[in-house]
Amino acid sequence: MIEIVPGKSEPIPVTTVSDAVLRFRPVEGYQWSRVSCYVPKLEASTRYIQCEPRSSKDRPFLFTINVDKDFNQELKDYHVITLTTPLIVENLLPVKMEYKVCDKKTGGALHMGELEKGAQAPVYYYETQQELVLTIRIPGFDWSEKEPILCNKSKDLADTIAVDDKNNKSLYLSIDNVYVPLVYYRTTWLTLLLQRK
Amino acid sequence: MVVTLNVEGYGDIKNANIQNVGKFAATAENGNRVLYTVSYHKGSKIVTVTSPVLVENKTSYPIQVLVEVKDSDTKPIELPTIRMSSPLCLLPC
Numbered sequence: 389m390i391e392i393v394p395g396k397s398e399p400i401p402v403t404t405v406s407d408a409v410l411r412f413r414p415v416e417g418y419q420w421s422r423v424s425c426y427v428p429k430l431e432a433s434t435r436y437i438q439c440e441p442r443s444s445k446d447r448p449f450l451f452t453i454n455v456d457k458d459f460n461q462e463l464k465d466y467h468v469i470t471l472t473t474p475l476i477v478e479n480l481l482p483v484k485m486e487y488k489v490c491d492k493k494t495g496g497a498l499h500m501g502e503l504e505k506g507a508q509a510p511v512y513y514y515e516t517q518q519e520l521v522l523t524i525r526i527p528g529f530d531w532s533e534k535e536p537i538l539c540n541k542s543k544d545l546a547d548t549i550a551v552d553d554k555n556n557k558s559l560y561l562s563i564d565n566v567y568v569p570l571v572y573y574r575t576t577w578l579t580l581l582l583q584r585k
Numbered sequence: 586m587v588v589t590l591n592v593e594g595y596g597d598i599k600n601a602n603i604q605n606v607g608k609f610a611a612t613a614e615n616g617n618r619v620l621y622t623v624s625y626h627k628g629s630k631i632v633t634v635t636s637p638v639l640v641e642n643k644t645s646y647p648i649q650v651l652v653e654v655k656d657s658d659t660k661p662i663e664l665p666t667i668r669m670s671s672p673l674c675l676l677p678c
């Protein structure tokens with residue numbers, strides 16, 4: 389068993405690489421993930437891993453697993469498995485913000501808190517099939533309507549959220565759901581041409 | 586500069602080129618693939634031999650990884666990462 393602290397990486401024992409199956413869990417209070425990675429068949433992919441809690445009172449712990457290949461042909465057997473936070477709420481407003489991430493069906497709050505300007509809050513405790521909505525409050529305004537931030541149909545995702553003041557005047561704020569699968573950086577002064585095979 | 590690295594239990598990794606810094610894959614005598622990186626630190630060339638599969642934790646929680654060998658009982662396995670550091674060559678002035 390290997391324990392990896394946040395921000396660090398560890399190699400999988402080289403003796404097992406040809407036949408290893410990997411399972412994951414957060415350090416305390418959770419069972420090993422049912423979903424596993426069979427190392428010899430690793431393919432570049434991204435998926436969710438859910439770990440069930442030992443206590444029925446707790447919610448499942450979710451994280452994202454991304455398998456990446458080194459595209460250099462010399463290193464075709466080289467893989468990096470990256471575990472990331474499945475959902476991050478980030479406050480890009482110039483003021484402090486209160487927020488609640490709720491289950492769309494029940495309306496119950498799964499995660500709530502306050503975020504200072506520029507601060508982030510990771511959200512791990514929900515289930516893969518859950519649809520989530522977000523409500524926020526900023527100083528001088530009431531709680532907003534609950535807007536969808538995670539749902540099965542991406543076209544249903546909200547891109548704005550409105551908060552009303554005491555005079556019922558609405559302030560419209562943006563919600564960014566940015567997903568970029570591939571980014572090219574040109575860091576030379578030369579023109580870069582790309583052709584898709 | 587080409588060297589032969591010998592990793593206990595794996596046999597020789599012949600013709601490992603450590604001339605240039607970078608990340609390289611090689612096959613050991615027993616057929617297992619290993620990764621070695623070449624870097625400089627304070628005038629020493631550092632060769633790190635490691636596994637070709639890395640797990641990176643970018644969450645804010647410590648994460649445990651269970652390594653099971655297929656069709657066998659789950660048993661913890663020791664990490665045989667080998668790190669060698671030696672002044673193989675000097676940095677050019």
